[in-house]
Amino acid sequence: MTEMMLDIRNLKVSIPTDRGMLNAVRGVDLQIAKGETLCLVGESGCGKSLTATSIMGLLPRYAKVTSDRFEMAGQDLTTKTDAKLAKLRGRDVAMIFQDPTSALNPTLTIGRQLTEGVMRHEKLSRKEADARAIEMLDRVGIANPAARLTQYPHGFSGGQRQRIMIASALMGRPRLLIADEPTTALDVTIQAQILALLGELQADLGLSLLLITHDLGVVAAIANDVAVMYAGRIAERAPAVDLFGTPRHPYTKGLLAAIPVPGVTPRGSELPAIPGRVPGLIGTMQGCAFRDRCAIAGPECAHDPVPRISAGQGQFVECVKAAEVVA
Amino acid sequence: MSVPIPMIRMTDIRKTYHLRRGMFAPTEELVAVNDLSLEVAEGETLGLVGESGCGKSTAVSIMLGLLQPDRGEVEIAGQKIGAMPVADRVRLIQPVFQNPNASLNPVKRIQTLVGQPLRLHGGTNVDVEVKRMLDLVGLPSRLADAYPGELSGGQRQRVAIARALILGPRVLICDEPTSALDVSVQAQIINLLLSLKKELGLTMVFVSHNLAVVEHLADHVAVMYLGQKIEEATTDALFADACHPYTRALLAATLLPDPQAGLPEQKLGAAAADPFAARQGCLFAPRCPDMRQSCVEGPQELRKLRESLVICERAV
Numbered sequence: 001m002t003e004m005m006l007d008i009r010n011l012k013v014s015i016p017t018d019r020g021m022l023n024a025v026r027g028v029d030l031q032i033a034k035g036e037t038l039c040l041v042g043e044s045g046c047g048k049s050l051t052a053t054s055i056m057g058l059l060p061r062y063a064k065v066t067s068d069r070f071e072m073a074g075q076d077l078t079t080k081t082d083a084k085l086a087k088l089r090g091r092d093v094a095m096i097f098q099d100p101t102s103a104l105n106p107t108l109t110i111g112r113q114l115t116e117g118v119m120r121h122e123k124l125s126r127k128e129a130d131a132r133a134i135e136m137l138d139r140v141g142i143a144n145p146a147a148r149l150t151q152y153p154h155g156f157s158g159g160q161r162q163r164i165m166i167a168s169a170l171m172g173r174p175r176l177l178i179a180d181e182p183t184t185a186l187d188v189t190i191q192a193q194i195l196a197l198l199g200e201l202q203a204d205l206g207l208s209l210l211l212i213t214h215d216l217g218v219v220a221a222i223a224n225d226v227a228v229m230y231a232g233r234i235a236e237r238a239p240a241v242d243l244f245g246t247p248r249h250p251y252t253k254g255l256l257a258a259i260p261v262p263g264v265t266p267r268g269s270e271l272p273a274i275p276g277r278v279p280g281l282i283g284t285m286q287g288c289a290f291r292d293r294c295a296i297a298g299p300e301c302a303h304d305p306v307p308r309i310s311a312g313q314g315q316f317v318e319c320v321k322a323a324e325v326v327a
Numbered sequence: 328m329s330v331p332i333p334m335i336r337m338t339d340i341r342k343t344y345h346l347r348r349g350m351f352a353p354t355e356e357l358v359a360v361n362d363l364s365l366e367v368a369e370g371e372t373l374g375l376v377g378e379s380g381c382g383k384s385t386a387v388s389i390m391l392g393l394l395q396p397d398r399g400e401v402e403i404a405g406q407k408i409g410a411m412p413v414a415d416r417v418r419l420i421q422p423v424f425q426n427p428n429a430s431l432n433p434v435k436r437i438q439t440l441v442g443q444p445l446r447l448h449g450g451t452n453v454d455v456e457v458k459r460m461l462d463l464v465g466l467p468s469r470l471a472d473a474y475p476g477e478l479s480g481g482q483r484q485r486v487a488i489a490r491a492l493i494l495g496p497r498v499l500i501c502d503e504p505t506s507a508l509d510v511s512v513q514a515q516i517i518n519l520l521l522s523l524k525k526e527l528g529l530t531m532v533f534v535s536h537n538l539a540v541v542e543h544l545a546d547h548v549a550v551m552y553l554g555q556k557i558e559e560a561t562t563d564a565l566f567a568d569a570c571h572p573y574t575r576a577l578l579a580a581t582l583l584p585d586p587q588a589g590l591p592e593q594k595l596g597a598a599a600a601d602p603f604a605a606r607q608g609c610l611f612a613p614r615c616p617d618m619r620q621s622c623v624e625g626p627q628e629l630r631k632l633r634e635s636l637v638i639c640e641r642a643v
Contacts, residue, residue: 188378
């Protein structure tokens, strides 16, 4: 069996609000093998970022997190103390955020920001840490890295800042890299470069990569495996080729159809949009969360629990009518 | 035979900003838009594409009469926009912006927000008109009493469109109207814009960095780079046979939902566009995979090449 980098079962994240409990993540199972790239796709508010944040342990104190299993590289995280967790996470997992401009501190030099983590976690000296920073900046394609350590973030372009963020994430030599919409704030030509860089690093360093995005184009470009999230649950998980070729959840199918493809979608034709909107996540939910927007929904879709149809190798779809979608 | 007057005509527009790059740095001139000329015929849709900082938004603000160009003229329906009273201008041309969360006042009701332009410009029957507009953009009239915060992103963008249309403009300028929206909702708004264009005979300028969306909506496309129009062609010609290396790089970088396609090969260098760089020769030369010495020397002029108007002297 392949070794799991991350194995999460039945993850639930709830956030108390003044209108009641906001159940943002409602039982997510997430497994990432070592060296694998998994894309977590979904619309805003589907819980994809909260899922990632819970892996990092960066959720606010008032968020209620439960899970049946939470293992990272074979270690059970649910039984560890906070100090132990911080140590584990600081070493094994790193995260890249969407907007490099707001994720970098404008008043500290690049060098300070890159070395802070390793000086604390690995007790490296200033000199050793600087050497590591230079190595990583060079790795992500920043020219003349030694001279640039003393510069501030404003001296870099958006694409360069995202490279610096990636270098900073690599500083602790993590085994799992989580990238939350890493190219959304970038121009398309730069986006392709950053995605290429992530793919390259992943192959060279044997990283597991969890990439969170709403852009199915990005998914198609770099994922081995895709998990589609809707209203706090994973609606479908499949290898990228299968997911794009034969989507088995009506939501996945709807998303793919809604994107105009130059040369394929007739110009000016009406796009098959998914009607309605994402449901609110306050309180409990009965049956399939997508059924109000689903063209093939029937009375059986209101029943709990929504059956999970597996197809081996971690591939599954949560839809009573999955057979009808493929047909 | 008389040639019809284009609905939008921009002639040799130039706009510069004077900026400092640091607290004590000297001011430098940033050329946001340089010698930009565009024409859009009535009922047509122009797609305006380019990276952030290429001058799309400045060009749009000038088109709307919200910003004075340093030189050049903008005519909407044959009338100079600079000389036009605001009351006339707003009935001719209206904007829809990227982020409806920012463009709608959160403490006003939808009814008030949509009706405001009409009320300001002395319209009558405001309530009836608001109802008609909500209907036109596909919003249930019960939402008239709601606040923007109670609406979804797609519904808010519909409100912004309703408000832009209530004065009955002939031109709609859409600045990235779908980029803040989710994929499933983006398709709804694209469909709405398409049907409005048909129903009302609107002339549209659609600014976007998403080339797939532009291809779907636009009749012709202008590509901008560092304030300059570097290529313009019909949508068919541009997507089938782009002439400028930058346009080709943009097209190649558009990621399609097809796992067989893989990552596009990057031929552009790691350097980003520098808006402060000296404006000599070809502005794209520092990133161009095809650059030659002659590119950085002589002045570059737009010329006709096959179906395109292109600024690259080496394009064949």
